[in-house]
Amino acid sequence: MQFQQLQYFVAVAETRHFTRAADLVHVAQPSLSQQIKALERELGADLFLRARGNITLTDAGEALLPLARRILADADTARHEVQELAQLRSGRVRLGATPSVCTGLLPDVLRAFHDRYPGIRLLIEEGGSHDLVRELARGALDLALVVLPLPTPSPALTTVELLREDLVVVSSPDAPRPGQGRRAVRVSDLESERLVMFRHGYDLRELTVAACRAEGFEPDFAVEGGEMDAVLGFVRAGLGVAVVPRMVAARSGRGLRVTPLARPGLHRTIALAHRSDVAPPRAARELQRMLLER
Numbered sequence: 001m002q003f004q005q006l007q008y009f010v011a012v013a014e015t016r017h018f019t020r021a022a023d024l025v026h027v028a029q030p031s032l033s034q035q036i037k038a039l040e041r042e043l044g045a046d047l048f049l050r051a052r053g054n055i056t057l058t059d060a061g062e063a064l065l066p067l068a069r070r071i072l073a074d075a076d077t078a079r080h081e082v083q084e085l086a087q088l089r090s091g092r093v094r095l096g097a098t099p100s101v102c103t104g105l106l107p108d109v110l111r112a113f114h115d116r117y118p119g120i121r122l123l124i125e126e127g128g129s130h131d132l133v134r135e136l137a138r139g140a141l142d143l144a145l146v147v148l149p150l151p152t153p154s155p156a157l158t159t160v161e162l163l164r165e166d167l168v169v170v171s172s173p174d175a176p177r178p179g180q181g182r183r184a185v186r187v188s189d190l191e192s193e194r195l196v197m198f199r200h201g202y203d204l205r206e207l208t209v210a211a212c213r214a215e216g217f218e219p220d221f222a223v224e225g226g227e228m229d230a231v232l233g234f235v236r237a238g239l240g241v242a243v244v245p246r247m248v249a250a251r252s253g254r255g256l257r258v259t260p261l262a263r264p265g266l267h268r269t270i271a272l273a274h275r276s277d278v279a280p281p282r283a284a285r286e287l288q289r290m291l292l293e294r
Helices: 003-015 018-024 029-043 059-087 099-104 105-116 129-137 187-192 203-215 228-236 246-250 283-294
Strands: 048-051 054-057 090-099 121-126 143-148 158-173 192-200 222-225 242-245 258-261 267-275
Touching: 003 018, 003 029, 018 029, 029 228, 054 059, 059 099, 090 099, 090 129, 099 105, 099 121, 099 228, 099 242, 099 246, 105 121, 105 283, 129 143, 129 158, 129 267, 143 158, 143 228, 143 283, 158 228, 158 246, 158 283, 187 203, 192 203, 192 228, 192 242, 203 242, 203 267, 222 228, 228 242, 242 246, 246 258, 267 283
Parallel strands: 090 121, 090 143, 192 222
Antiparallel strands: 048 054, 143 267, 158 242, 158 258, 158 267
16 A cells, blocks of 8 residues: 555545546546556455446445545654754744843853754844834744834734843943932932933833933933944943843943842833744744743
């Protein structure tokens, strides 16, 4: 009994027509008929009652049909599983993330993923949440780490909350302590500080400016327009203070003083997003699992 013969048998059983079945499996009708006859000879029983314009299953055919369908389904599952495993030996994952997430969260997870799947290329795109959502929607990314709430909520995206992170104030150790030396800085204290501010479109910029305005003042920028590394460098140089994620501050090394924000403080929520209508590739799903279980 050959796998191909079972395919032909199921096609005839479902169409009840030899010519239509041959078209369905892309084979010449005489070849299909010969394979069905060979299968019947091997099984020692007729599978079809053949009458002009009327093809019906015999008792033997009725008995074989669910078994044949199961065999074909198992073979398809096996093929799919093997292909999925092969995707973890080679291929790529296209991951988008905000720059602060790239600095704080991703290094350890990506190192663990690379150690486990060294054949997978990791393509990282940094950007604000708005840009990343757009890239996801057009299929240029498999996954993205974005800040919630999204600037433009999209029903075409699925988001899973990953973490809620505190924001802190960083300053140069050589500069006076922000907040008049208190152990925790209030948002209102930032009115008397000069801020090193991120570029437009940066999630942290929008969050910080909105918090200052909620306290009734416009923040004073000493420098603005930088990415994360530049902002931290300007703070180390004593140009001003900045509001950054705690994880980034913890990884930034020496040369920065870290001061928490007084309750209720400021926070941000990081989520993992992907398109709702397209399942991410196997390698991307594995990275997704590692991020969620980190």
